[in-house]
Amino acid sequence: MTYLVVGAGAAGLAFTDALLDHCDARVVLIDKHSGAGGHWRAAYPFVRLHQASCFYGVASTELGTGRLQTAGPEIGLAERATGAEVLRYFEDTLDRLCASGRVEFHGGATWTGGAAFRTADGREHTLDGARVVDATYRAATIPASSPPPFEVAPGAWVEPVNTLPDRGPRLPAYVIAGAGKTATDACVWLLRHGVPPEAITWVRSREPWMLNRAVVQPDPGIMLTMAADTWTAAAASTSVDDFFVRLEAAGIMLRIDPAATPTMAKSPTLAQWELDLLRSIPRVVRHGHLTRVSPGFLEFGSTRVPIPQDALIVHCAAIGHAYPPLVPIWGEVIRLQTSRAGFPCFSAALVGYVEATRDDDAEKNRLCPPSPLPDTLASWCAMQVLGARASAAFLAQPDIARWAQTTSLNPARLQPADRERPEVAAALRRLSRDAPQALGKLSAYAGLN
Secondary structure: OEEEEEOOOHHHHHHHHHHHHHOOOEEEEEEOOOOOOHHHHHOOOOOEOOOOHHHOEOOOOEOOOOOEOOOOOOOOOEOOOEHHHHHHHHHHHHHHHHHOOOEEEEEOOEEEEOOEEEOOOOOEEEOOOOEEEEOOOOOOEOHHHOOOOOEEOOOOOEEEHHHHHHHOOOOOOEEEEOOOHHHHHHHHHHHHOOOOHHHEEEEOOOOEEEEEHHHOOOOHHHHHHHHHHHHHHHHHOOOHHHHHHHHHHOOOEEEOOOOOOOOEOOOOEEOHHHHHHHOOOOEEEOOOOOOEEEOOEEEEOOEEEEOOOOOEEEEOOOOEOOOOOOOOOOOOOEEOOOOOOOOHHHHHHHHHHHHHHOOOHHHHHHHOOOOOOOOEHHHHHHHHHHHHHHHHHHHOOHHHHHHHOOOOOOOOOOOHHHHHOHHHHHHHHHHHHHHHHHHHHHHHHHOOO
16 A cells, blocks of 8 residues: 655655555655654754653654663653754654655645645656555644734834844843743743843743643653542642642642633643743733734734834744644644643554454554644644543553554553553553543533533
């Protein structure tokens, strides 16, 4: 069987890697970029993975060394690759796949529908009988590749976050526009490079909940305790806001302003040291979505907020993850989506494994139903419920369960010896005890009942 895989980013490479490891398929891999890596090719220079390196990449080859950090503010936590390290890893992965003789890569190519594409030289190609895999269905949107989602008046100084190191930390004033991981990274970069907190104006249209990085670690005792604490909090909760407050009390969720009630839950990870820095910024603007910037002013509809005339407005407000409708992964086109709570690389590899080892699309869709990427508190709850259902379906298959234990991409990987650890055994008991009531509550919060 021949496959046309559209997109050579994390999802496309994870799918291709797992597919080729478990069947004799051939793959034509195309991407609009000249090489592998997807949005990482245009990421801001100081970006790092917000999760442990080993949770990211392809199943056959671990990203990084698996070591714990021995210096800096995250001593004892798992290493997190820089953007340059991630990109180099994906380029090496693509080289290895192509060297197998079973993968043909076309950079600068355009998918024209079906099993057809146009290469950079303008030639049209059609792969008769090929199965098409769309690895761009949930492609990320980043500031470097998307204009600001607000009007820019003549004379206003607006640049994407990518240019921040070029401008340096010596400007008199900065405005950070955005409330997600990119914005927190920009604020932390400025503060760590000596910019006074008073020189930063932070525009947050919504307050975010973020996961405490210390509890999202590749250690079964830590991960399972976090999962058990989540189920316990859900089972005891009385509302979706109460649930997140309980997660905060358990050390799972963090919020920047303890006095504000977050409404966003895309849930990137954040470390305590980063939170401490972010809380030092005194000027936070909360007037909803920024609609227009002009020299000396931020505009939110009819509300105008003054800023220094010479402020650099840093665009960190790209949408990030795409939120297309959930559709069956297998159809006329295989559309890669997450099939468990979070961890998209594991999900893409899982789809590759299932595609390689099953023949019936209906059975594949039963084993790997899609789950949403979160944005609101309700969609975060939906991700937990649908991801739990999907995990129960695919882990009930002995071969999939065995395969899942072989890859570090699986955050729930559990070796036999781990079950003897007291904290693991205790977490497993609590998960079993609290799951029914927790799933019922979360289903109600997500509107899935």
